[in-house]
Amino acid sequence: MFDAVRSRARRFLERPGATVDLGWVRRLLPEIEQRGAALTEMTDAALRAAAVRFRDAGIERVDAAAVVEASALAREAAVRALGQRLYDSQILAAAAMMSGQVAQLATGEGKTLAAVPAVLGLAARGLPVHVLTVNDYLARRDAEWMAPAYELLGLRAGWVAESSEPVQRRDAYGCAVTYGSISEVGFDFLRDQLVTDPADRVQRELAAVLVDEADSILVDEARIPMVLAGGAPAGNPGLRAATRAVAGLVDGRDYTLATDHRTVHLTDGGLRRVERELDADLYAADRVELLTAVNLALSAAVLLRRDVEYLVRDGRVELVDEFRGRVARRRRWPDGLHAAVEVKEGLAGTESGEVLNTLTVQAFVRLYQVRAGMTATAVGVGENLRTFYGLEVAVIDPHRPCVRDDLPDRVYVTRRDKEAALIEAVGDAHALGRPVLLGTQDVAESERIAAALRDRGIDSAVLNARNDRAEAAIVGEAGAPGAVTVSTQMAGRGTDIRLGGSDAGDAAARVAELGGLLVLGCGRHESGRVDDQLRGRAGRQGDPGESVFFVSLEDDLVVENAPDVVPADPRSDPSGLIFEAGIRRVVDHAQRVAEGVNYAVHRETWKYHQVIELQRQELAADRDRWLTTDAAAELLREARPERYAQLRELLGEPAVARISRLIVLQHADDCWAAHLGYLGEVREGIHLRALGREVPLDEFHRLAVRAFGTLRERIVERGVAMFADADITGGDWTPAAAGLNRPAATWTYLTSDDPFGSELERILRRHGHDRRPPR
Structure with a gap:
């Protein structure tokens, strides 16, 4: 027995980076083969019926019997519907995903097909499944490609894309498995958080998720905030003048550039040249906005390179994804910086809008009850996956040995x-x-x-x-x-x-x-x-x-x-x-340093986003109660009983309950948007706290908690005031009659958060340069 345990341990350790031993699944492969042989005798109708029975019987957790049945059924369905037979390596990957793990399967080994038995196994647990990909093209392609196999298993597959209409989205999310890009599914979640009628939601609960290219989405894009925006406020009016002022500055004379190309600072001489050009004292108390414009314009001019960090195409600035080399659709830098690049390129500015809601990719994925994924390169980010998602990595040997x-x-x-x-x-x-x-x-x-x-x-x-x-x-x-x-x-x-x-x-x-x-x-x-x-x-x-x-x-x-x-x-x-000798170790060392910095930045930015996400979840729970129950009506009835009775007599209970819900939700959304705006301003300047020997992160948390502590009180106070004072004469009344139009969620985008590094990095590099240079 000891020899058998030692043998299993040796096989496990021979897969460097693996944190999951799939030996128990390998031992099931003969049983899966045997069950599959029996299924070949079935008609298509009988096969579908067997799959439906398996799914409807339900399982509480993935065990050996579930893996055998899901794998054998999916393998037979794939042969009939797609002309492809799942390899043993794909079965192992599917079992890992069913168990809530990340399967590392080499490029070209068939991860798309491996998702089918995993989806069937999760469906047997009563979980609708989202398969998240990196773009709309892959989401649609994979859904339509695998649809015949799913259909033979009694499952319906759907997909969502940027062009999908609400009715199409609702239908797709009603399927057993829904394919979509991480951003599109995330944006739908954010939009659902702002509805005023439960029937307007398009998604169901976030139950199970399989993340394709898991390392790319869960690590490289993890800290990118998805943003839902409404009406557009005016931008910084000084950007154009600032852009002209910095255009002729010379490296080394007028500004200094850090070796890592993440920070740039005016020299004393550069500052004087810019001030002469603008005819202004940039450090005067009333010139804060102009100083900000100069810093943004200088960063856009020096740090962000056309055809490297971004392209100009069809009259727009489009960011380039550094990990994929393709255009990052609907992604922006933080608003002031993005606008500065647009001015630099002589383009008409695109509106950013008031932020109505925001959610990082990492926080969104963490909302799912069951998380799993697949990729060819998970081992290198195993610590990230474990720390931020509680996910372990299962390394799958290729179907045929790699001879590259x-x-x-x-x-x-x-x-x-x-x-x-x-x-x-x-x-x-x-x-x-x-x-x-x-x-x-x-x-x-x-x-x-x-x-x-x-x-x-x-x-x-x-x-x-x-x-x-x-x-x-x-x-x-x-x-x-x-x-x-x-x-x-x-x-x-x-x-x-x-x-x-x-x-x-x-x-x-x-x-x-x-x-x-x-x-x-x-x-x-x-x-x-x-x-x-x-x-x-x-x-x-x-x-x-x-x-x-x-x-x-x-x-x-x-x-x-x-x-x-x-x-x-x-x-x-x-x-x-x-x-x-040893020159290659220099390159390896440089790469390890870069990976270490990126991991540190991930941890640093996660700490900032974490408190915002906890606050979002707390308010979302209140908002869901106000949306789906009579809690809003009860709140206003308790605060203004006479007014409530008067309106009930005039309009009837259902109408007053509807109006109460609209009023409270209106102010909940307005107050949350204002709260996000405040936190954005706080974080923009939080690095200055280090100059006063304060810890920026601690100070950010203190201010965020203090502001959120009065948020619900403000919502109730404003809602009660509107309910008491508004001229409500009909059952079709809305807050717009009182001049409060709901902000139209006109567009969505992703923010490239901290494009030049974390606040901590910038502080260490500045060495006090945030203070006015001596003159």
Whole structure:
């Protein structure tokens, strides 16, 4: 017995980073196979009936019997409806997700299909399931692709997208499984929090969620606030003048830029030049707004680079997702900064609106009763998943062993040396007819590399944020003989790269003989997971493949995160390739530092958002009671009994109850929006508290708790005053008759929170620069 336990432990430890042992599921595989053989004899109707019986019987938790039945039923349904048979690796992944874990399954191993038995198992627990993806395209594609299998299992699948109408959304959320992007499903939740009639809600309870690309959504996007906005207030009127004032400033003379490119400060001389241009004393008591405009304009001019952090397309500033290299739809920087970039680019400003409600991606996912996910790269963020979501990672071996050859990084002295060597490597492979996938760090780099390849006579397909709409077609052909694809990141692309291209035929064999897909990385990313996602595009399902990263000591990763460990005069060959021992450890060190900083920023910003989320949940519970019961009417009847009796006599009890509900909800929403506005202003300047030897986070919590302590009192006070004084003469009365129009939730967006780092980081870098410089 001891030997058996030791053997199981050894197999578990051989999967580095795994925190879940799925040995119990592996032992069920023969039983699943046996049950599946019996199902093959059934008609489609009998199979559906068996699945419905399984689901309707209900289970309290996932056990061996549930895994066997859900897996066997889903496997047979997939064969009949889709012509695909679930591999054992997919069954293991599904069991992990049924159990509320994150399954790490390699790229190309079929995560989309693995969700089907997981959904069936969760449905048997009586849980409607949301499958959250990174964009609308994948949500619709996966829902429609898997729908025939779900239908054969007696389950209905739906999807929501930005274009979906309310009736379509309500129908989709009524299905057993609903696919949607994380932002779209989150926005629907926020909108439901503002309805004044329960019938206007589109979602049901948040029961179970399967998160695709779990590391990307749950970690990289975790702290991004989803924002529901109403009417637009005026922006900072000084932005245009400030933008003109900073346009001619010179680095080193007029401003200093931190090595990590996250902070910029005016020098004494720069301050004097700006003040002369604006004819103003920026540190005068009445010039706070203009000083803010100058800081925003300087940040927009120096820190945010076109074609790197953002694009200008169709007359709009569009942010680029640093982890996926595609346009981050409906995302904004905090309003003043976003407006400053629009002014910098000479664009008409887009309204931001009053914030009606907000919720971070992390807080939203934590609202689900059961959470699970799937991705190819979970191990690297296992600590994050455990800390913030209580999720463990199950590492699944691939269906076929990976034979990809991952070569050591090639480190060069300069960026020019690196790119020259990279172009040479592409040319050598292309001459043989071998397909090449070249990953870059940003749009500008991808276009520069593509231009260099054209100069060499090599055509390439460029996949970046400018042409993300064509990504499926581009990725689908990346494995064709002689294909050269230049991509800004590969995370979440959703399309497999098959050797030979979409019409493989004999081409697949020819490409395999050449060594398969060659993946070349132009620099290492801040996150090792993103590098692994690029590597993982080669070696799919046991295919041959090769990967190698080209790095330089001038890369941002090295300059910003390891300047102190870079050798002063590294030994290199004539091409600039460094052969000095230990040089790769410098790059590894830089990446570890970057990952550590990102984790610290995550923890720091989570602490700020946490108190806001607790307050939102508390008010949401009150609001739901006022919305769905007679609590609002009882509140106003107790406060103004004579007025209530008078209106009841005039209009009837149902009408007065409706009016009471509208009044209380109106003021609840107005007071919450004002509270969010106040907290936004507090946080914007909270770093100044450090100058007075206060802890910014502690001070933020103190102010937030104090303000929220009187929030309900303000809601009741204002609601009672309106109920007492308003001219209510008919049962169709609304607060608009008293001049209080409900703010129309005209649009939704995501805020790129803290684009230059946390308050703590900025304080440490400033060293007191928030005070007026000596003159």
